[in-house]
Amino acid sequence: MYIVGVDLGGTEIKTGLVSKDKGIIKKVALPTEAHLGQEKVVENIVETIKMVSEGVENKIEAIGIGSPGSIDRDHGIVRYSPNLPFNNFELAHHISEKVKVPTFVENDANAFTLGEWYFGSAQGMKHFVALTLGTGIGGGVVSHGILITGRDGIGAELGHVIVDPDGPLCGCGSRGCIEAIASARNTARWAKEFSVKIPENKVVELAGGIDKIESKHVFEALKSGDYVAKLVVEKVTDALARAIANYVHIFNPELIVIGGGMSKAGNALIKPIEEKISLYIMPSFRGTFKILPSALVEDAGILGASAAAMYHTR
Template identity: 55%
Template sequence: MKLIGVDLGGTTFSVGLVSEDGKILKKITRDTLVDNGKDDVIRRIAEAILEVSDGEDTPYVGIGSPGSIDRENGVVRFSPNFPDWHNVPLTYEISRLTKKKAFLENDANAFVLGEKWFGAGKGRDHIVALTLGTGIGGGVITHGQLLTGKDGIGAELGHVVVEPNGPMCNCGTRGCLEAIASATAIRRFLREGYKKYRDSLVYKLAGSPEKADAKHLFDAARQGDRFALMIRDRVVDALARAVAGYIHIFNPEIVIIGGGISRAGSVLFDPLKEKVIDYIMPSFVGTYEIVASPLVEDAGILGAASIIKERTGG
């Protein structure tokens, strides 16, 4: 049996045919075209599923969706990426159009499931996975099970407050991890810093302050640029405070960091590992690993496909 994973985003969606051991055999990426309305989006997702699965044994579809979802009933309650989606019975509609049983999960939870089944968390029962992109999301596996909380909306790892008087987050709270360590936050810091640090290597690499992003920041930090290192250190401190909290609360075997920022490599991970030790109790030192996700490019599809393995018992 092969798996079908749907990575649903506000700009594009991807559908992949995935082998049992996590190899992507075929992939389609298309524009979501949210403005066309939910019926059109769902129809085109179903068409892509049928195209990818043509002639293959694929009785199941896993869907990773942003927003608040009812996983048991396969309903997208609401999503900031899809303004007209309110209580949309997504799995029912996909099953009706494709004649395949569909499963739905929040995309951040799908990310940690992908790591559990196909990534750095394979063979582990206690995992924290954090994805650093436009925003920050993540999920938690404890005793081999996905931790979702009473209402299925727990493990909002990006909204841990790490700077009480810090920048305003999109959620309405000040100082969330997402407001400091996401790609969006880094771009904002770089735009704000231009007036004072216009000679920074960051802006030379980017070409202009408007184009400066996380990649330029870490490239400049790698070369010892003072401004870049200052921003890098703020990002690292925020991440370390949050990760230390996760370690104290969940006692994971491994903390996996994915998303585009995870590609920064040692210039991010070396100081992060050192800083986490500053914030944890001595008894926790050496009980965990902090690693970059190996799934970066295809984490969305593999996470969605892993929902099937999770719901059908592997």
């Protein structure tokens, strides 16, 4: 038996045929064509599902869709999603009606978390925290073997834990949320800001101009000991260490797994967090947890979506 995992993005739909034991068997991608409206997007999703299921149509147990935005997982509804033409749209219903397979929708951060649980670094664990460092910071928590979503299903907003009351303004309206300091986008923003004062630096050089700086250029420049890169990484990892100390004190997890684009920096990101976090955790928590980058990389979306279907049918 198989699961189909659909990683629904604003520009691309990546869909995979997934075996619980063997992971991804086959995968395809199609443009989302969000500008053509909800019917066209549904059509494209269904098309990818048909492509990966060819020949095993009767062996598909469930379909999982990982979607950005605010999701009502109990009813398979996308409440809203900034880059998709869905507004209180019964996505699961529309897909399952066409494909005749039970369909589940989960927000992408929780899907990532479940993907790490079923296929990644957190396999077999009952207590772990997952963070995705991308444009924003998403999060998910498994505690006592349960995905923590809260009363209305909107919990685990780990990116909006406030770590500095005087920190930068966040998109959510607060100041000093960890997202406002340490997302990939804000990591790039610090580098841009610092480069205005110190224009001769390796980050700008690698990016080919201040405006083109992305977080990856910061970590690349760090390798040659660039001063601006160091300042940025110092700032970002210090805030992450404080946020993670909070999650550790609250959940007493055995793992914090970090995904999203910025996790590709690997040890350049993880090591400084590990060093700083010992300043922020209580002595009784020393040695109780690990911090690891996601092992799923490009497949995290498809595997996460599949894992969401697996979790909700367990």
